[in-house]
Amino acid sequence: MSNKHIKNIKKTLLSDNYYILNKVTFDYLMKSGEWVNQMREVYDRGDGAGILLYNTKKKTVILTKQFRMPTFLNDNKDGFLVEVAAGMLDKDNPEACIIRETEEEVGYRLKEVKKIYEAYSSPGVMTEKMHFFVGEYTDDMKVSDGGGLDSEAEDIDVLEIPFDKAVDMLHNGKIVDTRTIVLLQYAIIHKLLE
Numbered sequence: 561m562s563n564k565h566i567k568n569i570k571k572t573l574l575s576d577n578y579y580i581l582n583k584v585t586f587d588y589l590m591k592s593g594e595w596v597n598q599m600r601e602v603y604d605r606g607d608g609a610g611i612l613l614y615n616t617k618k619k620t621v622i623l624t625k626q627f628r629m630p631t632f633l634n635d636n637k638d639g640f641l642v643e644v645a646a647g648m649l650d651k652d653n654p655e656a657c658i659i660r661e662t663e664e665e666v667g668y669r670l671k672e673v674k675k676i677y678e679a680y681s682s683p684g685v686m687t688e689k690m691h692f693f694v695g696e697y698t699d700d701m702k703v704s705d706g707g708g709l710d711s712e713a714e715d716i717d718v719l720e721i722p723f724d725k726a727v728d729m730l731h732n733g734k735i736v737d738t739r740t741i742v743l744l745q746y747a748i749i750h751k752l753l754e
């Protein structure tokens with residue numbers, strides 16, 4: 561972390577109730593040559609990973625459906641969101657995380673995944689970097705019903721749907737999760753299911 565355009569970075573903890581919210585003040589060198597003091601609230605909940613699971617024979621994908629309170633508070637009528645399987649890295653590397661999350665959330669045990677992108681989720685407010693994966697699944701990889709961890713009160717529906725239906729949902733506004741949109745578009749562009 562070095563940048564000659566910033567100095568005097570100071571962090572004040574506002575909340576560590578569950579994850580970390582800091583108030584960060586710093587001096588920033590404008591293009592004009594003037595130093596200005598700025599403040600940002602920065603939420604740190606670690607990094608995450610998400611995966612589009614696809615089956616080339618059946619031409620299907622696996623998505624999840626779960627309640628997301630922040631979306632309920634902002635315009636998502638019933639608060640349920642259709643998403644790719646995803647989770648937070650915790651202490652794992654991204655590959656290990658997404659293999660673990662795939663089994664927990666949708667019940668498939670993957671051997672291989674392919675990393676396609678890394679991107680910041682919401683760069684103005686969050687530190688979170690998201691690792692994007694795609695992975696091929698077959699029926700024989702199914703080891704459980706998935707659904708998420710009871711210990712974390714996860715209550716996840718597993719949706720195995722035709723890829724064409726997922727693309728329709730993308731185009732008619734039924735899929736409104738950025739990662740899911742990015743991954744479905746990747747599948748379209750790279751003809752993953754053809």
Ligand SMILES: Nc1nc2c(ncn2[C@@H]2O[C@H](COP(=O)(O)OP(=O)(O)O[C@H]3O[C@H](CO)[C@@H](O)[C@H](O)[C@@H]3O)[C@@H](O)[C@H]2O)c(=O)[nH]1
Pocket residue numbers: 578579606607608609610646647648649661681688712713714
């Ligand atoms: N008590 C409590 N529990 C929480 C809180 N925030 C999260 N949790 C618990 O932590 C679990 C995290 O589950 P994961 O599957 O690891 O993460 P995720 O919520 O699916 O997050 C994924 O999607 C997010 C939204 O796009 C991403 O931000 C994240 O990086 C990750 O990819 C949640 O199910 C929930 O039980 C909180 O504020 N309080």
Ligand SMILES: [Mg+2]
Pocket residue numbers: 645646647648661665
């Ligand atoms: Mg999850």
